[in-house]
Amino acid sequence: MTATEPTILATSGGHRVGDRTRVLFGPLVHHAVELARVEGRRPRVMYVGTAIGDAEHFASRMSEAARVAGFDLTPLHLFPMPNVEDVEGAVLEQDVVWVMGGSAANLLAVWRVHGLDAVFRRAWEAGVVLSGVSAGSLCWFQGGTTDSFGPELRALTDGLGYL
Structure with missing residues (x-):
């Protein structure tokens, strides 16, 4: 089962x-998993670490956290x-997409090259819960402030605009 309506849980935490x-x-x-209303099976969570360059060591840690949680x-x-x-098929099979923090500007650029901006919108509209922390939270909005460009906060104005 998927969420009953398009759902985004934008956070400043998560692990x-x-x-x-x-x-x-x-x-x-x-x-986020509760919002997806999963029943009768293990919840399916997609971890997206684009904002930290797909750091394999962190993906491994998230896999272990999922095992402990029963996901x-x-x-x-x-x-x-x-x-x-x-x-797209892999994303649409999920109950929750969890996006890691890091560089929101880099995340958005890479996602757009791969067409994920449209894929995530389709998933959201289909009831997949979109969530994440920091850059993984900011990305769903039209914009906000970020340190993606350097130590001083600057405006990010080309977010995905779902919110």
């Missing part, structure tokens, strides 16, 4: 240090090329 693992999903990730995690990597043959 924390675990007792026996490097990362655990916090209440905000669990809330099936699919990482979407775009560097050096998409790691799945059918990006």
Whole structure:
């Protein structure tokens, strides 16, 4: 089952240090899964680390956090090329898309080159819950402030504009 209406959970958190693992999903990730209304199976969560350059060590930590939470995690990597043959199909199979923080400006540029701006809109309209932290939160808006361009905050005015 998917969310009953297009849903975005824009956050400033989502994971924390675990007792026996490097990362655990916090209440905000669990809330995103609750919003997806998954019943009778393990929730499917896509982790998107574009904003930190698809850092493999962090994708590994998120996979471990998903295992502990009881979620099936699919990482979407775009560097050096998409790691799945059918990006749109993979996105649409998810209950939640969780986007990591980092550079919002770089994330948006790379997503647009790969057509993910349109793919994520279709997923959102289909009931996939879109969520994320920092850059993974800002990206869904028309714009906001970011340090993507340097240490001084500047305006980002070309967000995806879903909100």
